[in-house]
Amino acid sequence: MVEASAPAKVILFGEHAVVYGKPAIAVPVSSLRVNVRVIESEQDGIAIVTPLLNEVLRVDDTDVDNNPLVTAVRYTLDALQIRQANLTLQITSQIPVASGLGSGAAVSAAIVRGLAQQFGRALEDEVVNELVFEVEKLYHGTPSGVDNTVIVYEQPVYFVKGQPIERLVFSGEYRLLIADTGKAALTRVAVGDVRKLYEREPERIQPVLDEIGEVVVQARLALEAGDSLTVGKLMWRNHELLDQLTVSSAELDALVAAARNAGALGAKLSGGGRGGNMIALVTEETRSEVREALIAAGAVRVFETVVA
Numbered sequence: 001m002v003e004a005s006a007p008a009k010v011i012l013f014g015e016h017a018v019v020y021g022k023p024a025i026a027v028p029v030s031s032l033r034v035n036v037r038v039i040e041s042e043q044d045g046i047a048i049v050t051p052l053l054n055e056v057l058r059v060d061d062t063d064v065d066n067n068p069l070v071t072a073v074r075y076t077l078d079a080l081q082i083r084q085a086n087l088t089l090q091i092t093s094q095i096p097v098a099s100g101l102g103s104g105a106a107v108s109a110a111i112v113r114g115l116a117q118q119f120g121r122a123l124e125d126e127v128v129n130e131l132v133f134e135v136e137k138l139y140h141g142t143p144s145g146v147d148n149t150v151i152v153y154e155q156p157v158y159f160v161k162g163q164p165i166e167r168l169v170f171s172g173e174y175r176l177l178i179a180d181t182g183k184a185a186l187t188r189v190a191v192g193d194v195r196k197l198y199e200r201e202p203e204r205i206q207p208v209l210d211e212i213g214e215v216v217v218q219a220r221l222a223l224e225a226g227d228s229l230t231v232g233k234l235m236w237r238n239h240e241l242l243d244q245l246t247v248s249s250a251e252l253d254a255l256v257a258a259a260r261n262a263g264a265l266g267a268k269l270s271g272g273g274r275g276g277n278m279i280a281l282v283t284e285e286t287r288s289e290v291r292e293a294l295i296a297a298g299a300v301r302v303f304e305t306v307v308a
């Protein structure tokens with residue numbers, strides 16, 4: 001038996017605009033993980049067993065061709081040039097699905113690593129990242145690649161589509177609350193809607209994307225300088241700009257407002273939006289109050305993570 005895991009992630013700045021070539025900043029959430037156990041089996045072929053699904057998936061079945069878990073297994077076997085194996089993959093996850101925390105990319109990364117380990121092959125992060133990106137296309141349609149990159153490298157990244165990865169080193173610590181609206185939302189749909197909006201009204205939407213890009217550049221400087229007040233202000237602004245792209249929702253706006261009233265330094269939706277999660281930047285002094293305010297405003301779950 002071998003085991004592999006991968007973390008969740010949050011996008012601190014720049015989601016959606018990143019699809020249009022703007023930068024984004026994302027960080028791993030190492031305390032929330034997907035775990036994959038690879039166990040040798042008596043049965044022919046590969047079976048995937050997970051509480052995420054009600055059924056057992058058999059990788060050889062043609063009716064699961066579009067399933068991302070199956071696709072992750074098939075792409076990995078191809079990359080490893082393995083034609084036949086008898087295995088069970090047990091997948092467990094602490095990451096809520098369809099909520100902007102990168103559960104899809106994390107599952108794929110854990111599958112790729114688990115299988116590589118099973119066959120005694122250490123794959124470079126770069127190769128794992130490429131495989132996970134291919135699977136991401138099934139979840140997202142036109143993914144920018146930010147999710148797979150931050151999850152595979154498990155480090156804060158400054159990401160620009162098609163450019164070499166830049167790892168970020170922050171000054172000081174940033175304490176984040178991650179609050180779940182409890183409403184699942186498909187990133188693919190939100191990304192598609194932004195695309196339609198952009199095509200319909202490019203002269204109105206382009207400046208919004210441009211300003212998000214500027215916010216991200218300033219946020220990088222502030223994060224590197226340890227200037228959490230500026231980081232917070234930029235979060236509020238990024239949320240407003242995402243709202244202009246129509247990817248916020250009443251639930252997300254309520255949580256962002258609650259965080260503001262309870263003294264958070266900044267807050268914004270994180271990920272695809274329309275539901276899913278938001279993040280709030282807090283301090284030791286404000287964390288309890290903000291957490292309570294988020295729960296009172298409808299958050300079904302609040303995780304805390306420290307980014308350093």
Ligand code: PMV
Binds near residue numbers: 016101144147272
């Ligand atoms: O919803 P998530 O966390 O998977 O984030 C997607 C981020 C987007 O910028 C909206 C899409 C992308 O491919 O970058």
